[in-house]
Amino acid sequence: MATGLTILDPTSESNPSTRQLLARPDDIKGHTIALLDISKPRGNVFLDRLEELLTERGAKVKRFAKPTFTKPAPVDLRHEIATQCTLVIEALAD
Amino acid sequence: MSTTAPLLPNGFVVIVKHECATCQMVEPVLAAIAASGAPLTVYTQDNPDFPESVPHTLDSTLAVSWHYDIETVPTLLVIENGVEVGRTFGWSQAEWQRITGIDSLGADLPVTRPGCGSMSVDPDRVDALRAAFTDSPVISRHIEFSSAEDEFEAMYARGWTDGLPVIPPTRERVLRMLTGTTRHPQDIVAIAPPDLVELTVEKIAINAVMAGCLPEYMPWVIAALEAVCNDQFNMHGVLATTMPVGPVIICNGPGTRAIGMNSGINAFGQGNRANNTIGRAVQLTIRNVGGGRPGEVDRATHGNPGKISFCFAEDEENSPFTSLATERGVPPGQNAVTVFAGEGPRCVVDQLARTPEELTESLAACLLTVHHPKLVIGFDAILTLSPDHGRVYAEAGWSREKLLAEITERTLRPGADLVRGAQGMAEGVPPHLRDSTLPKFRAGGLLLTYAGGGAGLFSSIVAGWANGAIGSDPVTRIVGS
Numbered sequence: 001m002a003t004g005l006t007i008l009d010p011t012s013e014s015n016p017s018t019r020q021l022l023a024r025p026d027d028i029k030g031h032t033i034a035l036l037d038i039s040k041p042r043g044n045v046f047l048d049r050l051e052e053l054l055t056e057r058g059a060k061v062k063r064f065a066k067p068t069f070t071k072p073a074p075v076d077l078r079h080e081i082a083t084q085c086t087l088v089i090e091a092l093a094d
Numbered sequence: 095m096s097t098t099a100p101l102l103p104n105g106f107v108v109i110v111k112h113e114c115a116t117c118q119m120v121e122p123v124l125a126a127i128a129a130s131g132a133p134l135t136v137y138t139q140d141n142p143d144f145p146e147s148v149p150h151t152l153d154s155t156l157a158v159s160w161h162y163d164i165e166t167v168p169t170l171l172v173i174e175n176g177v178e179v180g181r182t183f184g185w186s187q188a189e190w191q192r193i194t195g196i197d198s199l200g201a202d203l204p205v206t207r208p209g210c211g212s213m214s215v216d217p218d219r220v221d222a223l224r225a226a227f228t229d230s231p232v233i234s235r236h237i238e239f240s241s242a243e244d245e246f247e248a249m250y251a252r253g254w255t256d257g258l259p260v261i262p263p264t265r266e267r268v269l270r271m272l273t274g275t276t277r278h279p280q281d282i283v284a285i286a287p288p289d290l291v292e293l294t295v296e297k298i299a300i301n302a303v304m305a306g307c308l309p310e311y312m313p314w315v316i317a318a319l320e321a322v323c324n325d326q327f328n329m330h331g332v333l334a335t336t337m338p339v340g341p342v343i344i345c346n347g348p349g350t351r352a353i354g355m356n357s358g359i360n361a362f363g364q365g366n367r368a369n370n371t372i373g374r375a376v377q378l379t380i381r382n383v384g385g386g387r388p389g390e391v392d393r394a395t396h397g398n399p400g401k402i403s404f405c406f407a408e409d410e411e412n413s414p415f416t417s418l419a420t421e422r423g424v425p426p427g428q429n430a431v432t433v434f435a436g437e438g439p440r441c442v443v444d445q446l447a448r449t450p451e452e453l454t455e456s457l458a459a460c461l462l463t464v465h466h467p468k469l470v471i472g473f474d475a476i477l478t479l480s481p482d483h484g485r486v487y488a489e490a491g492w493s494r495e496k497l498l499a500e501i502t503e504r505t506l507r508p509g510a511d512l513v514r515g516a517q518g519m520a521e522g523v524p525p526h527l528r529d530s531t532l533p534k535f536r537a538g539g540l541l542l543t544y545a546g547g548g549a550g551l552f553s554s555i556v557a558g559w560a561n562g563a564i565g566s567d568p569v570t571r572i573v574g575s
Binding site: 011 | 232234235236237238239240241242243245249254262263264265268286288289291296297300301304325328330331334335378382383384385560563564565566
């Protein structure tokens with residue numbers, strides 16, 4: 001095949017690894033669920049109600065919050081959630 | 095092609111080209127050197143039959159000319175044990191006689207004649223020669239298009255453009271771009287958001303080629319990327335926000351004139367290569383290396399056209415004020431960039447004010463509308479005065495500090511006017527601030543700059559994004575080499 005122009009790759013030349021989703025749990029009873037508030041206004045209103053509903057169904061709920069919605073969650077916070085909880089719900093608001 | 099210099103034979107080595115009249119003139123001289131019995135090697139750059147009177151070798155790849163830095167033909171070299179120990183270029187009777195030791199050499203020729211440009215420094219050839227002969231540590235993957243592919247369409251299809259065509263980043267062009275900086279191609283400039291990948295000088299150079307930069311813009315592009323890729327500026331958040339902001343780059347220092355930046359007529363607009371391609375290179379780098387693309391991490395509701403490029407220089411020569419860079423601690427005479435998370439510019443019209451007080455009232459009234467007349471403190475802004483508005487302050491002797499203090503005084507608002515629900519508008523500040531007096535901008539939140547020109551009794555406002563630790567702070571960086 002005749003070839004054309006050769007250029008240098010402008011990208012990072014890396015591909016994100018694809019991760020398999022965990023199987024959906026049959027029941028939330030007995031699970032510890034992290035509710036991650038991204039710190040947008042009124043996110044707490046939504047999460048308060050979620051906490052009520054989840055607790056009613058037998059889950060244990062732990063609340064976490066990002067320092068600011070404008071930046072990714074700090075590594076320590078992600079680690080804390082991963083070690084203390086089995087499920088996580090990240091919530092937006094406004 | 096070899097990246098090491100070819101070994102030259104001992105004795106005299108002369109590099110010529112047929113196209114050069116001086117080379118033709120010295121042909122009898124070459125014959126005389128050969129006749130003297132001295133070891134002579136002649137390399138010819140263009141015509142394999144020239145010079146007829148002496149044996150010669152065609153420097154077909156220009157390897158000899160490139161590696162021995164031949165800028166002018168004819169050049170006479172003296173080689174001993176494979177090492178150059180003498181050189182003259184062009185025709186100088188005295189020099190050629192001294193170097194060869196032949197007293198009568200070229201006695202019938204004029205005393206001096208300048209030579210001609212070597213083909214190895216021909217601007218049309220030099221990039222390819224650099225790419226062929228330079229052992230450059232450029233390590234990016236090579237991507238070969240098929241001959242049936244249109245490279246411009248192919249680059250668009252691969253998602254590497256901002257919607258406008260980009261220059262294909264061939265190795266030749268990237269190596270030329272790298273001549274604009276003293277930094278090593280594999281130096282890591284920053285960790286590029288949102289994918290948090292190591293951003294090398296080489297990857298910046300590739301994207302700068304695509305953006306249309308000249309090599310001399312490289313230090314500015316590097317400094318701007320250093321300025322946006324950190325927690326303080328928070329490029330990740332600037333991308334991810336639904337607000338219409340992008341990095342606005344304000345350039346200061348004598349280098350802005352050296353690279354031909356526009357700080358005058360249409361400073362924010364189209365038409366100037368440096369202004370438009372420096373900002374574009376920053377955005378293409380964030381897109382291609384960092385992975386920040388609209389609809390993915392970039393969630394802007396509307397965005398703004400300045401997200402292709404929004405970069406300008408302050409008109410420091412004519413400004414009545416100290417420059418933004420000086421204000422932000424940059425020593426005078428240094429080049430610097432300041433990055434600001436901003437939306438597009440809006441115009442302040444006041445064609446009637448003749449006193450600084452009147453004009454400040456107008457500026458304050460317009461600044462109060464930044465993002466919403468009832469929202470305060472949380473957003474910064476850039477105010478850019480034009481020469482016609484700046485003159486009002488210059489004639490009255492107002493300093494930067496005086497003007498900013500007067501604006502601050504005129505942008506204080508009673509909390510009762512700003513609380514949620516006041517004036518029939520739900521938007522506003524929380525109710526507990528009802529009895530406060532609130533400034534429109536946080537301390538230092540209004541960045542005063544001076545640009546634009548010829549005529550026009552206008553100023554310009556660029557509104558920012560959420561400021562401080564929860565959003566973005568302006569960042570200033572010195573431009574290196």
